[in-house]
Amino acid sequence: MSDKRFVLTNPDDQSSVELPLISGSVGPSAVDIGALYKKHGIFTYDPGFVSTASCSSAITYIDGEQGILLYRGYPVEQLAEKSSFLEVTYLLLKGELPTKPELESFTHTIQYHTMIKETLKYFFRGFHHDAHPMSMLSSVVSSLSAFYHDTTDIYDPVDRDMFAWRIIAKMPTIAAAAYKHNIGQPFIYPRNDLDYCSNLLHMFFSVPAEPYQIDPVAAEALDLLFILHADHEQNASTSTVRLAGSSGTNPYAAIAAGISALWGPAHGGANEAVLEMLAEIGSVKEIDKYIARAKDKNDSFRLMGFGHRVYKNYDPRAKIIRQMCHKVLEKLGKQDDPLLELALRLEEIALKDDYFVEKKLYPNVDFYSGIIYKALGIPTNMFTVMFAIARSVGWVAHWQEMLSDPAMRIGRPRQVYTGAPHRDYQPISKR
Ligand code: CMC
Secondary structure, eight states, X not given: OOSOEEEEEOTXXXXXXXXXXXXXXXXXXXXXXXXXXXXXXXXOOXXXXXXXXXXXXXXXXXXXXXXXXXXXXXXXXXXXXXXXXXXXXXXHHHSSOOOHHHHHHHHHXXXXXXXXOXXXXXXXXXXXXXXXXXXXXXXXXXXXXXXXXXXXXXXXXXXXXXXXXXXXXXHHHHHHHHHHHHHTOOOOOOOTTSOHHHHHHHHHHOBTTBOOOOOHHHHHHHHHHHHHHSOOSSOHHHHHHHHHHHTTOOHHHHHHHHHHHHHSTTTTTHHHHHHHHHHHHOSGGGHHHHHHHHHOTTOOOOOTTBOOSSOSSOOHHHHHHHHHHHHHXXXXXXTTOHHHHHHHHHHHHHHHSHHHHHTTOOBOHHHHXXXXXXXXXOOGGGHHHHHHHHHHHHHHHHHXXXXXXXXXXXXOOOOOOOSOOSOOOOOGGGO
């Protein structure tokens, strides 16, 4: 806490209130308003939390004006180029990059927890064959608390680690089971001799009837996408995990709440929505019509994959994915994908349009990720599930951090009440 104070003046009697300022290591300071209501009987009002820091955190830093994203201080560009998803997972959870033995041991631990209980497989039978995989993912993850209630003591650090490993290890297995349920194929057991993303491809695409060759290009592309999606500070789903977790609920329930929050098209569901939008636009000559619709205040249509609450500059993750998109499509022999051509033209036109320029609406991480997922053979309704697999790392890291923060209290926002003031009940005959 700095010695500086922020001064608020009460317009009724001109009395002043001095509020302490909190500074982080980088980024804007925050006015500590914790005592405002108790001492002065006044709330603050900030719908959508545009100016509100809900906690302090040492995990991820974003500078939205400059387009900077750091995981534990390391630029995401460097991690994307030099690291791997499991190494980044270790970094986000533990705060430091692992040594070689630490990484080997961590990788072994994750691999050791990839299987799900055999009876959990039967849970899937209850779902309709075309259930959305995000609904299956959130309910099956929630159900894990029924299978692992022996290790949900949130005050026990050993239980907390065990939970972290189980979630991160089992998300791909559950995701693959949801996919196989949708397409009516047998579930495929994980292979612990494979790296995280190769194992995921194996569980998605292999069948018992014939051998399956894992494409290293696809595994590499997934690994990179997962690094870019692993964490993004206090976004809607992470804040949901923190809020649910702050009540002391079991961590599987908190992560299931995060999955539900991620599903919406304004958040992780945007990658699915981008592909649906590109399919709807259909051809380059239709772009102008859709740009006009996106700008029309009376039309609910938005350009999906554009805009971000925090980035008022090019999303650094989108920059990396954009480059990678070309490389992956080329390596997979799909460089002439008409969707990519359409996406590139749409981006070009939007970036020159006054509306998008003035509002600083740049392509975000989800604008290109769906094109890569599609090229890898992953169906559109699984895109947000892929995002959830990667983001589970961030959710777990934030949940762990919150529980070890001495300042943690149950999250309990207040409101400005706009309903009827006190009134007396009237018998039905008098209404
Ligand atoms: N197309 C057209 N207009 C837009 C768009 C868009 N994609 N995004 C924002 N605007 C306009 C919006 O209408 C508003 O205009 P005005 O000031 O005249 O009312 C202005 O830009 C500011 O938008 P906002 O909705 O107040 O901004 P927000 O910070 O509340 O919302 C957002 C951020 C990401 C929800 C929004 O930009 C959006 O809906 N984008 C499309 C969905 C999308 O791609 N979401 C993925 C986000 S990145 C992945 C993740 O981290 O979840």
